[in-house]
Amino acid sequence: MAKSILVTGCAGFIGSNFVKTFRTKFPKVEIVGIDDFSTGRREALDSTITFYEGSIVDTALLEKIFSRHKPEYVFHFAARPRVAYSIEHPVETTTNNIDGTVALLAASRDHTIKRFIYSSSSSVYGPRKELPMREKDIANPISPYAFQKYAGERFAKMASDYFGFDTVSLRYFNVFGPGQYGDSAYSTVISAWLEAAIFPERKKGYIEGNGKQAKDMCFVDNVVAANIAAMTSKRDFKGDVFNVAHAKPISINDIKKQIETLTNTKLVLEKRPPRAGDVRFSLADISKAKRALGFKPNTDFTQCLKKTIAWHESRKNQKQS
Secondary structure (H helix, E strand, C coil): CCCEEEEECCCCHHHHHHHHHHHHHCCCCEEEEEECCCCCCHHHCCCCCEEEECCCCCHHHHHHHHHHHCCCEEEECCCCCCHHHHHHCHHHHHHHHHHHHHHHHHHHHHCCCCEEEEEEEHHHHCCCCCCCECCCCCCCCCCHHHHHHHHHHHHHHHHHHHCCCEEEEEEECCEECCCCCCCCCCCCHHHHHHHHHHCCCCCCCEEECCCCCEEECEEHHHHHHHHHHHHHCCCCCCCEEEEECCCCEEEHHHHHHHHHHHHCCCCCCEEECCCCCCCCECCECCHHHHHHHCCCCCCCHHHHHHHHHHHHHHHHHHHHC
């Protein structure tokens, strides 16, 4: 087992969930984290990790971290997420999502890590007439964010070819779960609507398009499990790519109905036009991840949604106490 790992974006939604689970499974491993709080939150930081506040594009800071802690595995969660945000802020998101990834790969080369686990996105596929989406399909990114994530995959593959360490890319499909706040530009439909349902004084909900678009959702615990499986696997991935999802699409309208039923709240949503760059229908083939990673996701959407709602309601109870 590794002596030390580096987790970028450790105060973010996925990164903080990962740290919590990893600490439970591997209590003796040193966890080093980096986050600039552009999307992460200080209250999400695990007090047991060694933390550095800063950006992944700060090469001097990366050199300090790698030299001091010598991480054997790098889990790269840090990103400026969301398609819409990347369209509005192409320079900022490109700097962080591409330059930052390359800086991490270069530092990993200089300090001889074992494996680099890269967080990619289903958005790299673009719109598809034929579903499900398979890793062998030709990428067709239609937004800056999608292109940035695909570029990260390619750089990771090249690093595996030329830099002397193993890499693997995980393509997440529409991640949701506890720890995902709904009051920012980065929020997804589930977190945004739960924010509107549970904190109506703070957040007004909206729906883009007619709600018939259907998404393959993925509970955050499944993403965490895929990352740990990618680390512990004894195979050489050599830059390979894997879908991480439920392989069960659900329409936005159905998500709305379930949220209303489970929260006993009627969502009054502002109607907006379809979002630019959005992929209306997604469905993953996860057979490759099942074979190679032993990926066995919890695909009970209602059960996962209940856990997510419970976390949001706990926030409300904390506020009132």
